Amino acid sequence: MGSTVAIVGGGYGGVALARQLDPDFDVVLIDPRDAFVHAVAALRGLVDADWAQRIYFGYEGLFTRGRHLRDRAVEVRAGGVATAGGAWIDADYVVLATGSSYPYPAKPDTEDTAESQIRHAGTRAELETSSKVLLLGAGPVGLELAGEITEQWPDTEVVVVDPAGDVLGGRYLPELRRSLREQLSARGVRLELGSALTAPPSVPPGIRAPFSVTTETGVRIDADLWFRCYGVVPLSDMLRGELAAARRPDGHVEVDEHLRVAGASNVFAVGDVTAVPEPKRSKAASDHAVVVAANIRALAAGRPAEQTYRPGSDAVLVPLGSTGGASQVPGPDGPVVLGAAETARYKGDDLLLGRFSELFDASAR
Incomplete structure (x- = not known):
């Protein structure tokens, strides 16, 4: 399809979406970490030395055509993403998948x-x-x-x-x-x-x-x-321009039933960062990714976003x-x-x- 999708954040929702879109889109996954962290198992990794080696997965394993940009997003706009390293990623579609921070040891406090x-x-x-x-x-x-x-x-x-x-x-x-x-x-x-x-x-x-x-x-x-x-602290302070108004005082981001960020037709959000009223779980983030992948494919094909998301129990x-x-x-x-x-x-x-x-x-x- 040839369109560029910038995914900001390489947690559960971000990697699930990158994997789904990779065959047909130019996916750029922006995350400052060198690997995905399976945070569900982080506490087991804390007490068990063997598990501590098993919860990290290199992002390169996701892609056949896309790429991981190891950098931190500092501005997210409808047209693309600016990073701390000075890069600007032009994108046809932008997805906020930044998740949330949480005190160590539930989530690692280093990016390496x-x-x-x-x-x-x-x-x-x-x-x-x-x-x-x-x-x-x-x-x-x-x-x-x-x-x-x-x-x-x-x-x-x-x-x-x-x-x-x-x-x-x-x-x-x-x-x-x-x-x-x-x-x-x-x-x-x-x-x-x-x-x-x-x-x-x-x-x-x-x-x-x-x-x-x-x-x-x-x-x-x-x-x-x-x-x-x-x-838990949602990570959304990089939203700029028309997207900034979608950020609630608690840091969660307002989305519509298609998981589009309020204020732009080509920007979506998945996972913990969203204001979707449901428990913040890895499965919910993965379910969000399915909906967003379908909607980006629809938009790229010239159709309106069709897939809707119903909050989980x-x-x-x-x-x-x-x-x-x-x-x-x-x-x-x-x-x-x-x-x-x-x-x-x-x-x-x-x-x-x-x-x-x-x-x-x-x-x-």
Whole structure:
């Protein structure tokens, strides 16, 4: 088709879209990292040295004709993308797939694979010698990290603190929360819910050093290592011109039913950065990519955008190590809660790694 598609961001939505459009379009995937990071498995990589080597995939495996530009986008406009390195990419179609930032270790805090692996190894060494770990946040990340730590080091005490009255945010079933609480309790994880800390720990996160904190209800917690497990921030501050108005105060980007960014007919957004009212998951980003690929093909063929996106349900998979966890998935008569064995079968043992190994195997095409 000969049209250029600039995809800003090489996370789940960006790589899925690049793979789909690569045979027929000139795709430029703009991302400052040297490789795709399978963030779903990042916490397993934190505690397991073998997994730390397996969660990175070179972008070159996506393409037969497109390319990866290792650079950071600083301006995204309807006509193209400007990068920190001084490049300007003229594009017929632009897709914002920048995702969101999240505190380490749920997402790596470096753009270089080798540095990220070294960082994981250092944190793993700190965990190995820690006797008590504090996790701030009882959402999916905090619970999953508690599961990984207690599976790898069963004698390590883990305390999870959250001002919310129960685990997980969102509209999830009581049975899901109950299953997770019971499994965590069986692992010796202590949940301190319903009260925030009076002050953050006095030492940096991920650095082993004894400290004490107190909750607003007066509970004292002593630990020697802590992590922050909350704080999603959409990455959208590079929108310029007519696109800037689509950026909400919280950073999410308004899109229409075709996933087009408000203000331009040739600019789309996928994944966490969108304001689509649904849980921010890797599967949603991949589903967005299917819709956007179809709409770009339609536009390139001279037709209007036809494919629409319907927000997903409140589904979540929360593994607790390789054998535990609980999930909520859509069922024929409404949401269904799955237990440890089914969650492990869906996500726990493999953490969807096989799916991404196939996605990045350009030689198989």
